[in-house]
Amino acid sequence: MDDLLADFVAETREMLEAIGGEIVAWEADPADGTRLDAIFRFVHTVKGNCGFFDFPRLEKLSHAAEGTLADVRAGRRYPDSHLVNAVLAIIDRITQLIDAIDAGQELPEGGDDGLIAALEPDTPGAGESIAVQSVTAQAPSTASSATLRTIRLPVELLDRVMSGVSDMVLARNDLARRLREAGAEPTLDGPFERLTGILNDVREAVTRMRMQRIEHLYNALPRLVRDLSAELGKQVMVDLDGGDVELDREMIEMMRDPITHIIRNAIDHGIESPTARLAAGKREIGLLSISARQSGNRITLTVTDDGKGLDTEKVGRKAVAAGLVTDAELAAMSRENIIELIFAPGLSTADEVSAVSGRGVGMDVVRANIERVGGTISVSSRPGAGTQFHLQIPLTLSIISALTVSAGGQRFAIPQSYVEEIVHGGAKAIEFSTVGETRLMVFRERRTPCLSLAHVLGMGGNEVDRRQKMVLLRLGPTDLVALAVDAIHDQEDLVVKPLAPAIMQTGAYAGTTLLDDGNPVLMLDVPTIAAQNGLATDARARAAVATHDDNQPHERKLRRLLTFTAFDGRRKAIGMDLVMRIDQVPAEAIDRSATGDTVVIGEKIYPLVGLEQGCDPGETVKLLRLSDSLDELAYAVAELDDSIETGEEVMPLPEDAALEGLLLHRGEQLRVLDGFALFALRTSVATQTERPVCRIPRDDEWAVRMLEPLVRAAGYRIAEPDDEHVDIEIAIADQSALATGEVGHCIRLYADPDIAAKRADGVFRYDRSALVEALRSARQEKVA
Amino acid sequence: MSTLYVMIEIDGRLAAIDAADVQSVIEVGSIYPVPRAPGHIAGLTAMRSQSLTVIDCRKALGLPSQTVPERAPVVRVADHSYALMVDRVDDVLESRSEPAAVPGNFGADWQRAGRGMIETDRGPALLVNVEALIAGPRAKAA
Known part of the structure; x- marks a missing residue:
């Protein structure tokens, strides 16, 4: 294919991707002139461009759409759903034709006249069957921005550069080893350090070159949701968040199918029909929100719907029917365990195979695909309130953290x-x-x-x-x-x-x-x-x-702790949930000073704790890298031991603020570090002598994952179930209140921002700043 | 015009690999075995910061294995690099003839791995089909 043609294909694709969202917005509000203009410009450009090439069919299609849209702009015709569908059908056909041109195949014959005829006011239905064809097969193209100077590169070239740089890193490692073996050679060390520095920069730049905004995945979603909901007679609004998060181009492609599948399921099985929603006291339009967040070198994708939630009874029945579990086993399973069964092979909750989901590709395939790239998937669901899928994937495929x-x-x-x-x-x-x-x-x-x-x-x-x-x-x-x-x-x-x-x-x-x-x-x-x-x-x-788990249902809450020997020779333990990973660094990476030690891990500086004054850590130091989800710090340990699980009470030790207390474990005293105090001490958050207590719903996964760190960061201690007094309680409004002790104050979280705005104690659950503010003012009230 | 060949010896027989197929000849360092891999795969070895798959050519031809030689030609097939463990690597020679069929038969395993016979200054040599060596004795149908 010659370059000019390749450019034409790429440009048209880019425009198609860019207007994907516009089309849906236009359909939602046909009177919106700016959207109409964007679509008009697209067909107009296509028409103009294909004049240079011999593509009579493209020209005819875009000409017909342009004519109709011109009528709409001039006010001669009203954009009813029939007209919108007909225009969408034409745009879909243009996509197919472009794909065929790109692949160098014969253009699929026929049907164009029907599409063009459907644009006329009095030919009902002709466009509809084509309009629902998925556009997800679009190949991605490199984003271009008007303000940046860009060039278009074949992805294969980027891949070659990337693999070349990876090889250079390996060659550098090899060279470093040989230099070490050959003994110190000061004249070589300088240039070698410089080479290492340059190589790290290049590697980072090349990695960034392969990164794409997740928007490229998002662009196709409004259209997908629109087509699916139309087909299934549902009303669904899609909310996309975090489109500027970047990840490896290859990874975006790997995520396309799983995300599409989850969305299909959510619309088909999750979100109810408008009448059922009204009957359940919800808004008739369902909300599907997809968000992306980067944390370290992993991306968390969350797909949430506010539908009816997973039907555990149905999942259970299917699992029994499929021979995955017996009735007796099912009866003994907790709700979470039953929900997890949707990832089991051979389970489809669809009663009949519909056109949308239940095509034999199950969630087991989704899970397998995600795990293949080193990711994880989990699901949580509340009856009547919705379902949430969490996907955690690494930023890139080519570098894997391994043991x-x-x-x-x-x-x-x-x-x-x-x-x-x-x-x-x-x-x-x-x-x-x-x-x-x-x-x-x-x-x-x-x-x-x-x-x-x-x-x-x-x-x-x-x-x-x-x-x-x-x-x-x-x-x-x-x-x-x-x-x-x-x-x-x-x-x-x-x-x-x-x-x-x-x-x-x-x-x-x-x-x-x-x-x-x-x-x-x-x-x-x-x-x-x-x-x-x-x-x-x-x-x-x-x-x-x-x-087995259910045999001892309400034992004391077990804590998982990592035990180690500190540099002061004492055996200590720290909560496993704080430990991100274990690192080993050369002693040179540590900088000791009176104001506090620091350590360089990778390319970041972390505050370092655990080294006693004057102690010699040796040549290499083992570090626990701790995170409270906002800040990270490193804790130097002399020796790492087992991780333990314990239900024993921690005996408080008020004289040492850095310790939560003493724990008796198999006849030995362990000093349990207070994670909060560690972070308070070293990450400049104002220290607090007595922390107020906050109760959050412990059985809600969202609360434990998202709320708990936030509440802790705001200076609160999370209430244990047997805490008599709590200063503040956070309740999720659509759950029954679970106030068991004396509550001074209550914050209610609503999934709907409109309702939240109407209540005095209400906060929209994703409004982080409002929540932090509410916690802060409650704490001040207590002090006052 | 005559073609260049890397001359090798397997089980005492003179054989040849098209020099265009050979990337380099390396000194074989340590070989790291790959558990559960087919028998003719001796393992992995590192060459200039890449890992190579080491093929035991004697095993690939259904012969008993011998001690590890010092040098091995490296070939690249379908985007993977392989080091060929042979008894000996000799010079690079020009052939004096086009590859020709051998009168009779090379013998079952040799037949599969051979593409023909060439004349060289050192006498007749079997022209080796590298892909067949890498595929090993299992891929007999191919």
Whole structure:
């Protein structure tokens, strides 16, 4: 294809993408002149451009649409839904033709005349069947902005540059190793440092080159939602947030199908018909909101609908019918566990296969696709109030954070996204047993299937040695498997390269990479390994776990703590939820000063705590990287120990503000660090001697995930269920109030901003600043 | 015009690989085995900060394996680089003839991996089909 033609195709695509939203907006309000103008300009430009090429059909179509739109602009015709559909049908056909031109295929024949005839006022229905065809197949194109100077590049070229830079990084690592081996050579060190610096800059720039705003995914959604809701007789408003979040172009493509699928399901099964919504006391227009947030090197995508929520009874029935669980198992399962069943293979909640969803592609495929790229998906749902899908995906496909382990004398890498926890095989909390050929490990009262990595890879028997380490891998929301390895090495960001086909066929590996020391290492393909050992699709195990959990329903709330030995020689523990990751840095990265230590990790400076004055940390220092979701800080530890789960009360130790208190664990005293105090001390938030107490709905996942950190950051302590007095309570308005103790003040969160505005104590649940303000004023009242 | 060939020895037989297929000849360092991979895949090795798949040519031809040689030619097939473990790597030679069919048969495994015979200064040599070596003994149908 010659360049001129390629430009024509790309430009037309760009315009198509840009007007996708305009079309829907225009349909919603046909009197809107600016939208009409935008669409008119599009067909006009297409018509003009195809004059240069020999595309009579494109010209005829765009000419007809232009004529009709000109009539509308002149006020000669009114844009009723019939006319809108006919125009949309023409735009869809233009998209198809452009795709055909791009692929160099024969243009699909026929039908154009029907579309053009449908533009006339008195030919009902002709355009409708075509109008609903999906436009999601559009290829993405590079965004261009009028204010920036841009050039158009083939994506393959970018990929080549990217892989070249990745190779340069590996070559640099290799060189660094050789320089170290050769001994100090001051004349080389300077230039080498400089090379490293430049390389890091280039790598970052190239990574940014491959980034696209998530808008490219969003652009097609208003149209998709509009077409689906029209087809299903529903009214749905779509709210897109965070379109400026950037992620890898490839990743955007990987997300297109899962997001489309979730939206289809939400409109088909989630959002009710307008009459049903009115009957349920909701607005007749359903709201579908999609938001994107970046946190560190991961993106969180949330798809929320305010429909009827997941029908657990129906999901349960289907699961029983599909043989995934037995009636008895189902009866013992909690609501959350039943909801998770929608990710099980072979389950579709559609009563009949409709044109929209239930085409045999289930949520299991969505989950598999997301996990393939190192992401996770979870769902929460409240009956009558809606469903929320959380997708967490890495920013890019090419660099994967991984844990390196060894088994059978060889090293392997495990993608960090699967690793839940690491326990020592010799820990007293672990018991092993064998049922048939299957090894089981009992840990925290859960039976977890246990695989020996050496055995999985055909290098040894499946006996598990007490001296081995157990890596707990999360396969699904409730599925764990323990993988026994000989040793755990390091956590590294690895540039993963594809393997030769003959090796890929084994199914055990996802790729290969070179470690910093220049040795190749294989990246394990966790889902396939689990499937090969009969574990991935075991919904029964899930049910069994649920049964077990429900046997002791309301035990004391268990806390997970990470234990370690601090530099003062004392054994301490910190809440696992604060620990983001574990790093190891050379001593040079630490800067010690009277005002407070700092450490450089990667390319950021973190406040550092835990190093006693005058103590010598040695050559490398292990760090816990802690996050309270707003700030991060590093805590230096001398030795890392197990993670524990405990229901024991913490005995307060008022004389030391940095400690939450003492905890008795297996006859040993552990000093539990107060995460709040740590952050208050080092991140310049005003310290508070006595924190007011706030109760939030503990059974609401949104509250625990989103609200809790925010409330904590505002200087509150979260109330425990047995707290008699709370200073303030936050309730979600459509849930029943759960005031159990004396409440001084209450903030009600509404999902609807209009209702929230009418109530004195009401706050729209996504209005962060209003919420923070309400918390702040409540705290001042208390002080006053 | 005659073509250049990299001369190798497998199981004492002289063989040749089209020099255009060969990226370089490397000193083989440590080889990291790949558990569960087909038998003719000896493992992975690092070359100038890339990892290469090492093919044991003797095993690919259904012969027993031998000790690891020092040097191996590197070939690139379908975007993957492979190091070929052969008994010996010799010079690069010009062929004195076009590849020709061998009278009779090379023998079952050699037949699959061979593309013909060429005449060189060192005598007749089997022209090796690199793809067939990489595919290994399993892909007999191909």
